[in-house]
Amino acid sequence: MGGSAGAFKLLFRVIQDFSPELNKTVIIVIHRKRNFFSGLVKLFADNSKMTLSEISDKDPIKKNYIYIAPANYHTLIEKGGYFGLDVSDPVWYSKPSIDVTFESAADVYGERCTAILLSGANEDGAGGLLKLRNSGALTIVQHPYDAEMPEMPKAAISNNAAEYILRTEEIIELLKSK
């Protein structure tokens, strides 16, 4: 899942609701300021039924975990089943960039994943979501009407990256059942 300004509320609900019974892994890239220790990860961890942690380099990717991309790094996925971090230039002024992680997921997971792009004020994620769709992944964007900042979902819609455009409640329902 990727999001920026305006995505927090929905992500928080997802984290609270996501069930360990689904036996899935959730990877979340939310745009974060580099020096701002917002307590975001702790807040999320305290409110989740799954184990939730911020990604460190070479962390193994486990089921029933929710992973949050750390600030000031790009997060990549290694075929060996663990995360890799990268410190290159920001993409769409963002580090972590949603595009970078989405592209990596397209390369490693292809059709084995579901990707959701949420509210945000720039186009980060649209290109990566398209790569995911072309690799067979199920791709979803939040409906621009529901997104506080509709630019991000709109960019993905205009490049045809989204197989589905869902309202907030539909996203919540989907994540309960998949």
Next chain:
Amino acid sequence: MGDANGNITDTQLNELIDHVKRIHGFDFSDYSKASLKRRFSRVMMLKKLDFYELKHVLVNEPQFFQWLLEEVTVNVTEMFRDPSFYKALNTQVIPYLSSFQHIRVWSAGCSSGEEVYSLAILLKEAGLNQKSFIYGTDINTEVLNEARKGIYSLRKIKSYTENYQLSDQPGSLTDHFTIMYDAASIHNELKQNTLFSVHNLISDNVFNEFQLISCRNVFIYFEADLQEKILSLFYNSLCPFGFLCLGSKETIRFPGFKSKFKVINSRANIYQKIGDQ
């Protein structure tokens, strides 16, 4: 199949690694694959080469490999990156360092020098720069030239100001620079006790004994086995009770090292060498 978008398959990446090793003697085999792939793709897009063209030019243009190596190994860095790290360094490591007769510091993978100069400022503010010497090493000769100059664009310096202030350092970052037109040059006093040289963490050996080694956000580019090997190099390069600092999202996970390093600050990733060599 050649791809103009810089896409390469895993097989193609492995071919490139073998190719470079055979022709230029540089071994990328133990580099983290995902970031390496990303970097090769970027090179291909920059030069508008597909996979076959890239292989070809690597054989036929000797200068090209030098440029490619610089592009693939360059590390983006900041002054006072992770202010909480510098704060922890100040409160938990500096007091200990001040008790050593001389303080030799190694910034491994120093890139364009921002970390070296940040450490120089820290030591100066602690009154320790007279007995300190900082070695900055990197595999990339181009970036070391930049480091030696100690000149950074004003735009960059401005972007580091927040880092500096959050590190609780006195005054402002620009106090340590001479401002000229659109660039800032680090004060000579801070350059005096620094030396930049080439060193390859993979193939080169211990070259001195240090009280402090900082290797931040370099390990992320290496596979776990290589990380372990380099940790050994660092252990052997540290004086007893010397300090090792890694990047904020890099951790020592190898069971063999738990007994060799004491955790000084887990969040800032600062360790101290314990036990005999």
